Amino acid sequence: MIDWSPIILTFRLATVTTIFLFILSIPLANWLAHTSSRLKPFIETLVAMPLVLPPTVLGFYLLIAFSPGNSFGLWLDVTFGLRLVFSFQGLVLGSIIYSLPFMVHPIQSGLTNLPKSLRESSYVLGKSRFQTLMKVLLPNIKPSIITGIVLSFAHTMGEFGVVLMIGGNIPEETRVASIAIYDQVESLNYGEAHVYSIVLILIAFAILLLIYTLNRSYFKRWWV
Amino acid sequence: MIRIEITKLLKGAQGPFTLSAQMDVNEGGITVLTGPSGAGKTSVLRMISGLMRPDAGIIMVGDDTWFHSGQKINRPPQKRAIGYVFQEYALFPNMTVRQNLKFALQKSQQPSIIDEVIEIMGLVRLQDEKPMNLSGGQKQRVALSRAIVQMPKVLLLDEPLSALDRAMRIQLQDYLHEIQRSYQMSVILVTHDISEIFKLANHVVSIQNGVIVNAGTPQEVFSDHNLAGKFQFTGEVVKLETQDFLMIITVLIGSQTIRVIGDQSEHRELKIGDHVLVASKAFNPIIRKLS
Numbered sequence: 001m002i003d004w005s006p007i008i009l010t011f012r013l014a015t016v017t018t019i020f021l022f023i024l025s026i027p028l029a030n031w032l033a034h035t036s037s038r039l040k041p042f043i044e045t046l047v048a049m050p051l052v053l054p055p056t057v058l059g060f061y062l063l064i065a066f067s068p069g070n071s072f073g074l075w076l077d078v079t080f081g082l083r084l085v086f087s088f089q090g091l092v093l094g095s096i097i098y099s100l101p102f103m104v105h106p107i108q109s110g111l112t113n114l115p116k117s118l119r120e121s122s123y124v125l126g127k128s129r130f131q132t133l134m135k136v137l138l139p140n141i142k143p144s145i146i147t148g149i150v151l152s153f154a155h156t157m158g159e160f161g162v163v164l165m166i167g168g169n170i171p172e173e174t175r176v177a178s179i180a181i182y183d184q185v186e187s188l189n190y191g192e193a194h195v196y197s198i199v200l201i202l203i204a205f206a207i208l209l210l211i212y213t214l215n216r217s218y219f220k221r222w223w224v
Numbered sequence: 225m226i227r228i229e230i231t232k233l234l235k236g237a238q239g240p241f242t243l244s245a246q247m248d249v250n251e252g253g254i255t256v257l258t259g260p261s262g263a264g265k266t267s268v269l270r271m272i273s274g275l276m277r278p279d280a281g282i283i284m285v286g287d288d289t290w291f292h293s294g295q296k297i298n299r300p301p302q303k304r305a306i307g308y309v310f311q312e313y314a315l316f317p318n319m320t321v322r323q324n325l326k327f328a329l330q331k332s333q334q335p336s337i338i339d340e341v342i343e344i345m346g347l348v349r350l351q352d353e354k355p356m357n358l359s360g361g362q363k364q365r366v367a368l369s370r371a372i373v374q375m376p377k378v379l380l381l382d383e384p385l386s387a388l389d390r391a392m393r394i395q396l397q398d399y400l401h402e403i404q405r406s407y408q409m410s411v412i413l414v415t416h417d418i419s420e421i422f423k424l425a426n427h428v429v430s431i432q433n434g435v436i437v438n439a440g441t442p443q444e445v446f447s448d449h450n451l452a453g454k455f456q457f458t459g460e461v462v463k464l465e466t467q468d469f470l471m472i473i474t475v476l477i478g479s480q481t482i483r484v485i486g487d488q489s490e491h492r493e494l495k496i497g498d499h500v501l502v503a504s505k506a507f508n509p510i511i512r513k514l515s
Binding site: 115118120121123124125128135136139140 | 301328
């Protein structure tokens with residue numbers, strides 16, 4: 001009987017990561033879309049770094065940073081009882097960093113493309129920045145928000161390098177589908193590798209088909 | 225009295241220039257800002273509203289100081305009690321007409337004002353529509369309505385009618401006049417349209433390259449006293465033809481074209497697209513009532 005736990009774990013990881021990313025990315029994307037700060041290019045670069053770097057680089061440094069063998073990792077362990085290497089929490093953190101551009105970019109570009117006058121007319125009507133964001137800006141960039149959510153979810157599902165570096169291969173804890181496939185192939189269990197792979201292909205296809213169908217015109221705008 | 229004394233370095237199409245404007249606006253009237261594109265008219269509105277910060281100066285409305293660079297006072301736009309109608313309407317696409325107006329409601333206000341404004345502005349039948357389904361004129365009517373819901377002391381309008389056709393424009397001018405009279409707001413309006421200025425303005429301020437070049441009543445600003453013209457119109461040159469020593473100039477005035485014959489040497493500098501004054505000095509025009 002095939003072990004479904006890697007698939008379930010993959011979904012759990014993608015869901016938790018997407019929720020955290022969403023909460024984190026709204027203020028970050030809003031700041032990036034409207035700031036004139038000199039820091040902006042640096043922050044934008046940092047956000048986009050995972051697009052360029054091999055995931056192993058990120059995984060390697062996270063592994064070093066969170067290892068209880070060094071002071072920061074030890075401090076986290078002692079103070080919060082939080083061990084971020086070879087644990088689900090560590091995977092979530094790694095995935096958040098790794099999928100950050102996939103959430104921030106669509107939301108930022110959605111906000112940037114809204115006419116400036118929408119924000120300004122809300123301000124002159126006496127509304128604060130926060131009220132303006134929640135009631136005027138975000139409701140008018142729903143397609144971008146959906147794109148960000150779906151892409152982050154899908155991207156986290158497809159993650160391999162970061163997970164391998166800081167998560168390892170612990171059943172029910174860090175063995176996500178992509179790792180399980182690798183593991184099965186190593187053990188020459190091609191049958192199970194096929195099952196995991198086909199499930200991932202179908203899910204990825206379904207998600208991308210959904211997003212292209214729902215929001216074709218918007219998707220093109222920033223993807224191409 | 226609204227006192228405006230502002231300077232600001234602006235980036236224009238022909239490089240940076242300094243906007244330096246001093247004007248006193250009487251409360252409860254319609255003041256028009258006019259002048260060529262890029263003269264700084266919109267920037268003046270933006271600085272009054274708090275959306276743009278002047279480099280230096282004072283903005284006072286009655287006894288309220290909205291901006292004072294010396295005293296480091298700069299009220300945010302949220303606290304200035306202004307209505308601002310943007311050229312591109314800026315209606316919130318996610319809200320219906322009624323919700324757009326409701327969004328403008330201030331905490332201290334009675335919600336009944338919304339029904340009142342919807343009634344006055346003739347929006348009863350449109351109140352549940354989303355802005356996407358409205359025509360340009362309807363959108364502008366909603367934008368104007370939304371700006372007056374909070375009963376602003378000062379209503380700023382940035383070429384609100386320029387994108388509309390003539391009939392719609394005249395209707396909205398009437399609405400604007402009506403609102404200004406019933407609510408006694410101080411209106412500052414940016415427009416290029418001279419007939420609009422004559423129709424609405426109590427006071428005209430003409431700005432060029434960031435400097436006020438002329439101010440007064442529409443008659444004082446736009447009538448050339450040296451010209452004893454019996455009538456005069458402004459229009460745009462659409463066609464130039466030369467025949468021997470003569471030049472036939474076709475001018476578009478409103479929706480009519482008029483051909484004027486002139487001396488070639490006198491009109492050598494005219495180009496298509498120039499704004500010109502067409503006046504008659506010698507003939508007594510015919511006047512006939514239209515049924």
